[in-house]
Structure formats: C-alpha cells, structure tokens
Amino acid sequence: MRYGIIADIHSNLEALQAVLEAIGKVDSYLCLGDIVGYGADPNACMEIVRGLPGLHVVAGNHDLAVASRYDISYFNPWAAAAVVWTRQALVPEHLVYLKALATREVFEAITLAHGALPDPMEYVLSAADAAVTLRHTTRPLTVIGHTHLAEYYRLSEGERRPRHVAMGRGGVVRLRPEDARPGDRWLVNCGSVGQPRDGSPLAACGVYDTQTAQIEIKRVQYDIAAAQRKIIAAGLPEVLASRLEVGR
Numbered sequence: 001m002r003y004g005i006i007a008d009i010h011s012n013l014e015a016l017q018a019v020l021e022a023i024g025k026v027d028s029y030l031c032l033g034d035i036v037g038y039g040a041d042p043n044a045c046m047e048i049v050r051g052l053p054g055l056h057v058v059a060g061n062h063d064l065a066v067a068s069r070y071d072i073s074y075f076n077p078w079a080a081a082a083v084v085w086t087r088q089a090l091v092p093e094h095l096v097y098l099k100a101l102a103t104r105e106v107f108e109a110i111t112l113a114h115g116a117l118p119d120p121m122e123y124v125l126s127a128a129d130a131a132v133t134l135r136h137t138t139r140p141l142t143v144i145g146h147t148h149l150a151e152y153y154r155l156s157e158g159e160r161r162p163r164h165v166a167m168g169r170g171g172v173v174r175l176r177p178e179d180a181r182p183g184d185r186w187l188v189n190c191g192s193v194g195q196p197r198d199g200s201p202l203a204a205c206g207v208y209d210t211q212t213a214q215i216e217i218k219r220v221q222y223d224i225a226a227a228q229r230k231i232i233a234a235g236l237p238e239v240l241a242s243r244l245e246v247g248r
C-alpha cells in the first residue's frame with residue numbers, strides 16, 4: 001500500500017498541484033489538515049483534496065476557524081484576516097464539509113491528527129511534547145502537521161524521551177530500521193505543502209510505502225510567484241505572499 005501524505009496546504013493551489021505530481025500514483029491519501037487559510041485558492045484546493053483517492057482527512061485549526069468551530073482570537077492578525085476572507089470565499093458545500101471534519105482518525109496502524117494529542121490544536125515543539133503524543137495512541141505510527149516543519153520522533157520501549165530528527169531537506173524515514181524494537185513508535189511530520197517554515201520555500205509532502213516501511217519526505221519546487229500574485233490580488237495581507245519565498 002502506498003499513501004500520499006499532505007498537510008498544511010493553506011489554499012496554495014500551485015504548491016498542491018506540484019506535490020501531487022511529485023507524489024505520483026498512490027492507493028490512498030492522508031491529509032493532516034489546514035486545507036485552507038492564508039492562500040487565495042480555497043475552493044480549488046478543497047475540490048482537489050476532496051477528490052483524492054482513498055482520502056483520510058482530519059481538520060486543522062484554520063479549517064476549524066473558517067468553519068466557526070475554533071476561536072479566531074487564537075490567531076495572529078494576518079491569519080485571522082485570512083480566516084475571515086476564506087469564510088466569505090468558500091462555497092457553502094465546502095464550508096459544510098469543514099464543519100463536519102473530525103479532528104483525529106485512527107485506522108489500521110496509523111493515527112492521524114493535525115497536531116499534538118490529546119488536543120490536536122496544540123503544537124508538538126519538543127521531544128517532551130512528542131512523548132506525550134506518542135503515549136496517547138496505541139498505534140505505532142502517528143502522522144501530523146501544524147508546525148510546518150518536516151521532522152520525526154522515534155520512541156522505543158523503555159525510553160523516556162523520543163529521538164528527534166529534522167528532515168527539512170527531505171529524505172527517508174525508515175520505520176523498520178536495523179535496530180528496530182517491538183513497541184517502537186513514530187511521530188512523523190512531512191512538512192507543509194503550502195507554507196513551509198523551515199527556511200526553504202520548497203513545498204513539502206510525503207509518500208509512505210507500507211511494503212518497504214519507509215516514508216519518503218519530498219521537497220518540491222512550485223510556481224511561488226503565481227501564488228503570491230493571487231494573494232495580493234485577493235487583497236489578503238501582503239506578508240502572506242512575501243513569506244512564501246523565504247519559507248518562514
């Protein structure tokens with residue numbers, strides 16, 4: 001089984017199209033939320049994500065805020081402005097979809113959430129946060145987004161703190177390494193499709209192959225200038241356009 005992994009798309013159509021092409025043919029998609037917010041193409045991104053084969057999807061904080069399920073006062077002024085803009089731009093059908101989205105899903109060996117557990121609106125910012133999240137699920141693999149950073153944590157039985165590996169340049173997470181131990185748990189973030197924040201403007205995504213037990217994290221070039229032009233033309237805050245080219 002091959003899964004495409006996408007998160008934090010943030011209405012960036014150019015980035016979404018580029019990562020789907022880079023992911024190629026897969027059996028199923030895992031979407032870790034924040035389909036909308038920040039960018040200028042919420043309807044097109046919703047349309048594409050909803051049409052992905054074998055889709056498992058959970059809501060992010062921006063999805064919930066747009067659907068009036070999360071308090072906008074938690075957001076900075078630009079994010080809040082984008083939420084208000086997106087709420088008006090989205091066609092009712094997509095709003096209804098966001099209103100009904102679950103905030104976590106567990107199936108087979110995988111837990112999906114936008115952020116930390118038990119509260120997916122919280123961030124995993126440290127090994128201590130990752131430990132809390134990993135002890136909160138019974139599944140060996142948890143995939144999340146939210147920080148917009150590609151990275152993973154591995155917690156082996158008997159260890160208090162998981163090991164952390166930054167994956168900003170992309171690369172392969174081997175879920176069955178030579179020193180694999182029964183009870184190993186993995187927390188993997190494949191980074192953000194539509195608004196990377198690790199200093200690289202490249203879009204990020206992942207491909208999980210259950211046969212090889214590997215998740216490949218990919219960094220993908222896309223037409224940043226086109227996405228920026230649309231943000232400006234939509235009257236969204238300019239900083240939401242300028243940050244795309246610096247990956248912050």
Ligand code: ZN
Nearest residue numbers: 008034060146
């Ligand atoms: Zn996000």
